[in-house]
Amino acid sequence: MTPADLADLLRSVAAKVLVERGSDPAVLPDEVKVERPRNPEHGDYATNVAMQVGKKAGMNPRDFATALAEALSKSEGIEVAEVAGPGFLNIRLAKAAQGAIVETILAAGEKYGTAAALAGTKINLEFVSANPTGPIHLGGTRWAAVGDALGRILSAQGAEVTREYYFNDHGAQIDRFANSLVAAATGQPTPEDGYAGAYIDEIAGTIVAAHPEVLTLSTGEQHELFRREGVELMFAQIKQNLHEFGVDFDVYFNESSLFASGAVDEAIQRLKDSGKLYEKDGAWWISSTEYGDDKDRVVIKSDGKSAYIGGDIAYFQNKRSRGFDLCIYMLGADHHGYIGRLKAAAAAFGDDPDVVEVLIGQMVNLVKDGAAVKMSKRAGTVVTLDDLVDLIGIDASRYSLVRWSVNTSIDIDLDLWTKSDSENPVYYVQYAHARTNQIIGNSAAFEYDSVTPDFALLTADREGEVIRTLGEYPRVVATAAETREPHRVVRYLEELAGAYHPFQSDKALRVIPQGDEPVTPVHAARLELVKATRQVLANGLGLLGVSAPERM
Known part of the structure; x- marks a missing residue:
């Protein structure tokens, strides 16, 4: 008898006891909870269902527990049921019934632990989504491990899960990345706001080797070639690293496609036409403070151009248009404000804000001999996925990153995880x-x-x-x-x-x-x-x- 079987039996017996005493069994919860007592001497399992519903049924909780224990003790598979305290029920299973758990597991095999609770639910699970401007750092690596595990767990409950990587190939960060590659290729210092590290030199060298003419092009043409080729090379490396880490995605979604297709302008205009945006100081705003954001957000700037949030709004609308019932975003510690703005976007389109879930992951640090490890072989100032795997291996990396709640910052002790x-x-x-x-x-x-x-x-x-x-x-x-x-x-x-x-x-x-x-x-x-x-x-x-x- 599994805990789930026992819970079903308890509810059935409790309903019968309530009916016999003229009470409505509707006061029972949909699922009766059973737990393992901290002290094994108290039995195999315990429940507080009598305390939960006794008064609602017009009965003293302990009296209800006593009646429930008497009825339950007559059930097949129950050795004894005893009342403790004000109405707790301690239960000991018959040994043969307890052993039946083993048979259940062996009969189910790989399916043991799966269920259909989320059957029919289409979930878009977006995680990692690191900008293609450098190797994946430890924060992104944590999301790779946690996101992949969460996708497997949701699938085990029957959900149809699509793993999605939002490929940010649009905006100022990509321009800085291209400028850094140009500087490396032409022997100039790294721009003040640029990216540094051996990987920049490697990518720049690969581009020059494949396109020697790049050094003779005009500034604009040169920048565009390094931008295009650099992003492609960097993202190919990211995908390869993730694949070797055991993480693959069903969809790689390009941010630039939202702007090129006009989806951003269309989504914003739709909200503007429906009155879901308000005008102030020459700009158009969305009321994201109503959903936990620290301030309302500008969607259309005073110069008439879309703010960054415009892409987020269009991206959410795109996900919903693809039939997803739930959109889970797994974002870094500096993205807490996204919870309110994404829920506000959902509400503005007439959706339940709860179709959006945002999980915020905290920082990861490496520790060796009691001191923080801060430098990477290839990326300079940030420690990367490759660095972690090189130090402790794939299994230990994934396990250590999933071991704590994402709400918690973690220190990975290299001395411990290599033992x-x-x-x-x-x-x-x-x-x-x-x-x-x-x-x-x-x-x-x-x-x-x-x-x-x-x-x-x-x-x-x-x-x-x-x-x-x-x-x-x-x-x-x-x-x-x-x-x-x-x-x-x-x-x-x-x-x-x-x-x-x-x-x-x-x-x-x-x-x-x-x-x-x-x-x-x-x-x-x-x-x-x-x-x-x-x-x-x-x-x-x-x-x-x-x-x-x-x-x-």
């Missing part, structure tokens, strides 16, 4: 998977197929802890999708590894028979438990885009 022991969180989880694989491999020398597992024999606390932790996985994934928090999956995997390691190292709980000892039903049940653990570890690591090694 090959249990102090390193990703090693700890991956090693648990490798150990399950080793035990399963060793079992091939014994005749397990001729023995029927008896899950009722898995009575040890350590066995029960692994089983109950396995049962939590679907709820963890569902919550991670609902809250947009992939780090919940990371912490769950560490909890599962923390339950599994003591179990597999306990000599009193052997999975493999010793000497001439035959395979018994309890050996077979433990092997199935190991297989289920391997499956859930692999499923969870897969959601993070982290490998599940067979051996370490």
